[in-house]
Amino acid sequence: MVLNDRVKTALVLIPLMLGAIYLLPLSWFALAMAVIAVFGAWEWADLSGCGKIWQRLLYQGVIAVLLGLVYWLLTTDQLAVQWLLGPAVVWWLVGWLLVKGYPEFTSLWANPSVRLLMGALILLSMWVGFYWIVRADDSRVLITLLMLLVWGADVGAYYSGRRFGRRKLAPQVSPGKTWEGVVGGMAGAAVLALLLLALFTDLATWRLLDYVTLVLFAASVVTISVVGDLVESMVKRHRGLKDSGRLLPGHGGVMDRIDSMCAAAPVFAAFVVLWPALQLSQGG
Numbered sequence: 001m002v003l004n005d006r007v008k009t010a011l012v013l014i015p016l017m018l019g020a021i022y023l024l025p026l027s028w029f030a031l032a033m034a035v036i037a038v039f040g041a042w043e044w045a046d047l048s049g050c051g052k053i054w055q056r057l058l059y060q061g062v063i064a065v066l067l068g069l070v071y072w073l074l075t076t077d078q079l080a081v082q083w084l085l086g087p088a089v090v091w092w093l094v095g096w097l098l099v100k101g102y103p104e105f106t107s108l109w110a111n112p113s114v115r116l117l118m119g120a121l122i123l124l125s126m127w128v129g130f131y132w133i134v135r136a137d138d139s140r141v142l143i144t145l146l147m148l149l150v151w152g153a154d155v156g157a158y159y160s161g162r163r164f165g166r167r168k169l170a171p172q173v174s175p176g177k178t179w180e181g182v183v184g185g186m187a188g189a190a191v192l193a194l195l196l197l198a199l200f201t202d203l204a205t206w207r208l209l210d211y212v213t214l215v216l217f218a219a220s221v222v223t224i225s226v227v228g229d230l231v232e233s234m235v236k237r238h239r240g241l242k243d244s245g246r247l248l249p250g251h252g253g254v255m256d257r258i259d260s261m262c263a264a265a266p267v268f269a270a271f272v273v274l275w276p277a278l279q280l281s282q283g284g
Contacts, residue, residue, distance in 0.1 A: 033130045034067045037123040044119035044246040047235050049112040081132050087254025088125030088266035089167050095231045102172050122262050129265025135273050141200050144155045146268045152192045153185035153222040158186020173234045190218040217271050221264050
């Protein structure tokens with residue numbers, strides 16, 4: 001059997017990602033996520049209209065320096081994580097408004113400098129989200145939950161969208177996505193979240209408010225993950241590109257693979273900070 005490029009790439013990437021997530025200590029995990037963010041910066045510079053090699057390298061350098069600075073501030077407790085996660089959550093709400101207003105709102109972000117700032121916020125907040133989730137839970141249960149939510153929602157949205165999809169979510173940006181698909185993804189994600197938390201937490205201690213929060217939690221993470229996908233699609237459409245890059249044969253670019261996680265990770269981390277019941281699943 002001849003394997004196509006998509007399968008070959010997946011066979012390499014999946015073990016690398018699982019190893020990084022479950023085997024690396026926190027500091028090395030932070031470095032691995034930073035490497036992914038810097039590769040994403042190479043592509044985002046081009047999406048911003050800065051396609052020259054020196055421009056892309058410069059942008060990568062800026063992102064790398066900012067990541068190092070944020071890591072130092074967090075590890076020395078000179079900066080509360082809430083000051084980073086709060087603006088990230090607000091940004092993704094703004095991102096949804098930009099998607100819904102496309103193409104009328106394009107003038108707000110069409111300038112390359114604005115898009116470069118967007119990319120910095122997206123990549124830095126993704127890194128902060130991943131880092132803080134693992135720092136809060138060294139057992140890696142919560143990072144597993146994040147992946148299940150996003151991937152489970154993606155699968156649920158695909159099948160429910162194909163079966164029941166009627167109303168378009170953002171036809172000007174991504175004609176294939178529907179509201180029915182999003183709702184199906186939310187339902188699947190909520191079930192997965194409950195099943196995983198039932199294995200690692202004592203649900204007998206939960207109150208009704210915790211179950212309501214669980215639904216809001218799953219719905220928020222899934223919704224924001226969709227927004228992350230749509231924002232990247234919006235910028236690619238404006239730039240006239242199908243993929244963010246060609247680094248991953250058969251899969252497009254790095255940003256094409258992490259766009260949903262870029263949005264979901266900081267929102268998930270914000271719930272970790274604010275919701276005590278979720279923190280019962282921490283390993284330490």
